[in-house]
Amino acid sequence: xxxxxxxxxxxxxxxxxxxxxxxxxxxxxxxxxxxxxxxxxxxxxxxxxxxxxxxxxxxxxxxxxxxxxxxxxxxxxxxxxxxxxxxxxxxxxxxxxxxxxxxxxxxxxxxxxxxxxxxxxxxxxxxxxxxxxxxxxxxxxxxxxxxxxxxxxxxxxxxxxxxxxxxxxxxxxxxxxxxxxxxxxxxxxxxxxxxxxxxxxxxxxxxxxxxxxxxxxxxxxxxxxxxxxxxxxxxxxxxxxxxxxxxxxxxxxxxxxxxxxxxxxxxxxxxxxxxxxxxxxxxxxxxxxxxxxxxxxxxxxxxxxxxxxxxxxxxxxxxxxxxxxxxxxxxxxxxxxxxxxxxxxxx
Amino acid sequence: xxxxxxxxxxxxxxxxxxxxxxxxxxxxxxxxxxxxxxxxxxxxxxxxxxxxxxxxxxxxxxxxxxxxxxxxxxxxxxxxxxxxxxxxxxxxxxxxxxxxxxxxxxxxxxxxxxxxxxxxxxxxxxxxxxxxxxxxxxxxxxxxxxxxxxxxxxxxxxxxxxxxxxxxxxxxxxxxxxxxxxxxxxxxxxxxxxxxxxxxxxxxxxxxxxxxxxxxxxxxxxxxxxxxxxxxxxxxxxxxxxxxxxxxxxxxxx
Amino acid sequence: xxxxxxxxxxxxxxxxxxxxxxxxxxxxxxxxxxxxxxxxxxxxxxxxxxxxxxxxxxxxxxxxxxxxxxxxxxxxxxxxxxxxxxxxxxxxxxxxxxxxxxxxxxxxxxxxxxxxxxxxxxxxxxxxxxxxxxxxxxxxxxxxxxxxxxxxxxxxxxxxxxxxxxxxxxxxxxxxxxxxxxxxxxxxxxxxxxxxxxxxxxxxxxxxxxxxxxxxxxxxxxxxxxxxxxxxxxxxxxxxxxxxxxxxxxxxxxxxxxxxxxxxxxxxxxxxxxxxxxxxxxxxxxxxxxxxxxxxxxxxxxxxxxxxxxxxxxxxxxxxx
Numbered sequence: 001x002x003x004x005x006x007x008x009x010x011x012x013x014x015x016x017x018x019x020x021x022x023x024x025x026x027x028x029x030x031x032x033x034x035x036x037x038x039x040x041x042x043x044x045x046x047x048x049x050x051x052x053x054x055x056x057x058x059x060x061x062x063x064x065x066x067x068x069x070x071x072x073x074x075x076x077x078x079x080x081x082x083x084x085x086x087x088x089x090x091x092x093x094x095x096x097x098x099x100x101x102x103x104x105x106x107x108x109x110x111x112x113x114x115x116x117x118x119x120x121x122x123x124x125x126x127x128x129x130x131x132x133x134x135x136x137x138x139x140x141x142x143x144x145x146x147x148x149x150x151x152x153x154x155x156x157x158x159x160x161x162x163x164x165x166x167x168x169x170x171x172x173x174x175x176x177x178x179x180x181x182x183x184x185x186x187x188x189x190x191x192x193x194x195x196x197x198x199x200x201x202x203x204x205x206x207x208x209x210x211x212x213x214x215x216x217x218x219x220x221x222x223x224x225x226x227x228x229x230x231x232x233x234x235x236x237x238x239x240x241x242x243x244x245x246x247x248x249x250x251x252x253x254x255x256x257x258x259x260x261x262x263x264x265x266x267x268x269x270x271x272x273x274x275x276x277x278x279x280x281x282x283x284x285x286x287x288x289x290x291x292x293x294x295x296x297x298x299x300x301x302x303x304x305x306x307x308x309x310x311x312x313x314x315x316x317x318x319x320x321x322x323x324x325x326x327x328x329x330x331x332x333x334x335x336x337x338x339x340x341x342x343x344x345x346x347x
Numbered sequence: 348x349x350x351x352x353x354x355x356x357x358x359x360x361x362x363x364x365x366x367x368x369x370x371x372x373x374x375x376x377x378x379x380x381x382x383x384x385x386x387x388x389x390x391x392x393x394x395x396x397x398x399x400x401x402x403x404x405x406x407x408x409x410x411x412x413x414x415x416x417x418x419x420x421x422x423x424x425x426x427x428x429x430x431x432x433x434x435x436x437x438x439x440x441x442x443x444x445x446x447x448x449x450x451x452x453x454x455x456x457x458x459x460x461x462x463x464x465x466x467x468x469x470x471x472x473x474x475x476x477x478x479x480x481x482x483x484x485x486x487x488x489x490x491x492x493x494x495x496x497x498x499x500x501x502x503x504x505x506x507x508x509x510x511x512x513x514x515x516x517x518x519x520x521x522x523x524x525x526x527x528x529x530x531x532x533x534x535x536x537x538x539x540x541x542x543x544x545x546x547x548x549x550x551x552x553x554x555x556x557x558x559x560x561x562x563x564x565x566x567x568x569x570x571x572x573x574x575x576x577x578x579x580x581x582x583x584x585x586x587x588x589x590x591x592x593x594x595x596x597x598x599x600x601x
Numbered sequence: 602x603x604x605x606x607x608x609x610x611x612x613x614x615x616x617x618x619x620x621x622x623x624x625x626x627x628x629x630x631x632x633x634x635x636x637x638x639x640x641x642x643x644x645x646x647x648x649x650x651x652x653x654x655x656x657x658x659x660x661x662x663x664x665x666x667x668x669x670x671x672x673x674x675x676x677x678x679x680x681x682x683x684x685x686x687x688x689x690x691x692x693x694x695x696x697x698x699x700x701x702x703x704x705x706x707x708x709x710x711x712x713x714x715x716x717x718x719x720x721x722x723x724x725x726x727x728x729x730x731x732x733x734x735x736x737x738x739x740x741x742x743x744x745x746x747x748x749x750x751x752x753x754x755x756x757x758x759x760x761x762x763x764x765x766x767x768x769x770x771x772x773x774x775x776x777x778x779x780x781x782x783x784x785x786x787x788x789x790x791x792x793x794x795x796x797x798x799x800x801x802x803x804x805x806x807x808x809x810x811x812x813x814x815x816x817x818x819x820x821x822x823x824x825x826x827x828x829x830x831x832x833x834x835x836x837x838x839x840x841x842x843x844x845x846x847x848x849x850x851x852x853x854x855x856x857x858x859x860x861x862x863x864x865x866x867x868x869x870x871x872x873x874x875x876x877x878x879x880x881x882x883x884x885x886x887x888x889x890x891x892x893x894x895x896x897x898x899x900x901x902x903x904x905x906x907x908x909x910x911x912x913x914x915x916x917x918x919x920x921x922x
Contacts, residue, residue: 048536051534051536052536052538052539054424054533054534054535056534058531058840059812059813061534064534065534068537069359069381070361075361076361077361077362077363079362116887116904154536155536155537156538157536157537157538157539157540157541158536158537160537161537321906324906324910358733360733360734360736364733364736364737366737373737442705443708443709443715446709465701466701468732468733468734469732469733469737470717470718470732471716471717471718471730471732471739472708472714472715472716472717473701473704473705473708473715473717473751474701474705474717476705477701477702477704477705477706477709478705478706478708478709480706481705481706481709481710482709486673486674486782486783487673487702487706488673488702488783489698489701489702490698490701490702490852502786504789505698506698506852507613507698508613508618508697508698508851508852508853508854508855509791509799509853509854509855510790510791510844510845510846510848510853510854511613511788511789511790511791512788512789513670513671513785513787513788513789514785514786514787514788514789515672515783515784515785515786516783516784516786517782517783518782518783521782524701524702526852527839531839531840560712560714561708561709561712561713561714561715562714562715563714563716563741563742563743563744563748564741565739565740565741566727566739566740566741566742567739567740568737568738568739568740569737569738569740570736570737570738571731571735571736571738571895576894576895576900577882577884577893577894577895577896577897577898577899577900578898578899578900579894579899579900579901579902580899580900580901581901584903584907584908584911585911587901587903587908588908588911588912588914588915589915591883591899591901591912591915592912592915592916592919594883594899595827595860595916596919598859598860598881599859600803600827600859600860600881601827601916601919601920
């Protein structure tokens with residue numbers, strides 16, 4: 001594809017589907033010696049052009065249409081966005097309803113709100129925040145998708161529409177910072193929203209927890225005796241340089257022995273979720289019959305890990321799925337950092 | 348060639364439906380309205396015909412919350428003219444009233460072909476397409492999944508059960524009830540819709556003298572009891588699978 | 602107006618449609634209330650034998666070469682004057698590719714009220730329609746005038762509209778049927794050489810929940826383990842992940858399996874209506890509110906991607922041992 005672009009054969013690029021094999025994981029941008037912004041500019045712009053021409057794989061089309069209509073990629077009712085928190089004790093406060101202000105806004109995100117597996121991590125994080133005595137609130141049904149993955153998939157207009165909605169919801173309340181477990185939302189709020197006039201300090205939950213390590217340590221009363229491989233999410237690690245904090249938090253759990261996989265930190269292999277990759281899975285499978293998530297799980301197994309620790313909502317589902325088909329991965333457990341902390345806190 | 352596409356918005360089934368206090372209609376306060384899926388296919392089919400053989404695509408949409416967005420999206424896909432027809436406040440006209448009201452408007456547009464979704468999931472007095480066809484004095488063919496046109500005729504593929512297709516010819520002007528377009532409705536980028544909002548205009552026309560006779564007043568609207576329910580099998584994956592194996596054995600399937 | 606209930610019989614290439622039997626059953630209920638007869642209205646060419654087995658008091662049979670196949674215009678030219686002249690209490694048609702094409706036009710042409718998607722009726726003259734994906738029911742009182750109803754399956758079984766005998770046939774004259782604005786060019790068969798799912802006793806059905814074409818392999822695996830065949834609901838076929846010959850539903854095939862394992866299928870009426878009465882439906886869906894659970898015998902609110910490989914494994918073991 002790049003060759004075609006260089007040869008100015010743009011028409012051929014427009015009829016090819018190769019661009020949808022790109023996960024927007026930034027691995028190429030990371031290593032390009034000429035520092036060409038391959039991901040942010042080249043691939044995203046190519047996707048934008050194809051999208052404007054209406055050429056987009058069906059799964060991705062559905063995700064984009066869902067985002068437009070329901071404010072979440074899963075096509076679920078916006079009214080049910082905070083149903084994941086129903087029945088939690090203590091209850092999760094909704095800004096504007098239960099509280100007028102808080103130290104921080106917990107931006108939950110689409111998958112952590114609606115997807116059964118990701119909801120487990122949300123409930124774990126709620127428990128961790130409460131045990132720490134943190135003062136926080138969520139937006140509830142006013143929250144919409146951060147829009148970052150849609151942006152990278154070529155839908156700039158949709159991104160701006162979603163960002164504007166979130167911005168309006170943010171401005172209604174008083175809080176000091178945004179904390180999120182989603183590296184994509186993190187990336188958006190940190191690097192893209194300010195250009196739209198929406199600017200807040202933002203922390204990934206691993207950064208927040210690393211700041212609270214002193215308060216966290218005494219609460220981690222149960223041992224988790226396991227070799228834990230931490231997977232660096234593309235948008236937290238490679239794109240935003242956050243590598244140490246998640247490791248520091250994991251090391252605080254008694255019994256945990258951190259191991260590193262063959263690709264680590266900036267060379268970490270994307271789980272496949274990427275910028276839009278979540279909705280190109282079927283398409284990419286048909287073309288390549290391989291998944292980066294399986295590759296990554298193989299590395300975890302090779303590193304002798306009992307637990308693959310993750311810090312992005314797409315990852316538990318993608319890696320658990322891959323673990324089903326990778327030999328030797330039957331015993332591998334995939335957990336978000338928050339889930340491991342909650343487990344270590346006991347009941 | 349003038350292709351008129353008739354479009355309605357219907358309740359989105361993703362949201363929970365509730366009955367209003369009168370007990371005869373859906374509670375409008377919680378309704379999200381979206382384009383009737385089959386009408387979306389009709390738009391796509393019209394655009395495909397235009398792209399294939401030229402012509403003008405005129406969208407006629409029934410006024411409802413969100414209709415402007417639907418019209419601009421159609422313009423972004425290539426529709427040439429956008430018309431919004433005013434409905435009465437309240438739960439809206441039934442299809443019989445709609446068909447009568449629309450007939451005059453559509454006749455004036457001098458269509459060669461009228462496309463509309465074969466049905467809408469909230470139809471209670473039959474779909475609007477065939478009613479409109481009769482008022483226009485045009486032939487109607489429904490359950491169409493594929494159309495081509497030649498002078499004075501449309502060739503349509505009518506779907507029958509079991510995957511059987513009947514290739515039928517309809518003399519134009521005529522009305523087709525679309526089940527599926529030849530290709531799934533295309534994606535339109537938000538920025539293109541925004542552009543259309545700047546460049547396209549929506550004309551408003553009133554729906555005069557609505558006569559709802561032919562459709563019956565609803566005596567009672569209600570939700571089915573979740574009376575019959577499956578026996579749910581609980582447990583983890585291994586446990587559920589084991590119980591299923593037991594059930595299959597008992598049923599003589601294993 | 603007489604008190605008879607007319608049922609327009611739908612048929613395709615020599616076979617009466619199940620929906621017509623369902624409509625006959627509904628007509629019988631209405632007739633009990635009105636005191637009239639159930640009259641089957643059969644349009645065709647050399648199609649008398651189709652009257653056999655109809656649970657009707659008599660059959661009005663109109664024969665004409667132009668009626669050999671279903672042409673909406675031809676049916677309308679016969680039915681409109683017939684109904685206008687005889688004024689039955691009600692006329693029932695299927696809510697189908699045949700009935701729907703005709704019912705609404707008749708309503709407009711004759712000025713007769715129309716109730717569509719009718720699931721059940723009562724002898725007191727009430728009709729209940731099911732709409733919005735099966736989530737909403739609406740009840741109507743039939744007025745004292747010729748009323749047209751289109752019927753959907755589910756309220757009555759086809760067996761209830763069948764009879765051992767052939768009802769008496771009364772021929773009626775066909776009007777002139779030339780200058781039809783719609784003509785039939787040809788029928789196009791579905792892809793040959795594929796399985797006929799309507800004859801399979803064990804079906805594994807996949808719906809939107811299968812998410813992409815690649816995952817259908819999972820279903821195939823399970824089908825192999827069970828000795829069954831994979832079929833699908835509309836979204837899967839629309840995407841081209843399985844051919845139309847595998848489509849179960851209103852616009853696809855009616856199936857009569859012993860076992861119907863529904864994976865990631867929500868259970869929309871258009872799909873469910875094509876499942877035979879005697880199928881044991883087992884539904885796997887993570888959404889507890891999925892309508893499929895109302896028709897399934899057993900259900901599990903579990904992720905199909907987790908369950909299917911494990912179930913396949915256990916079945917293989919059970920068979921091996």
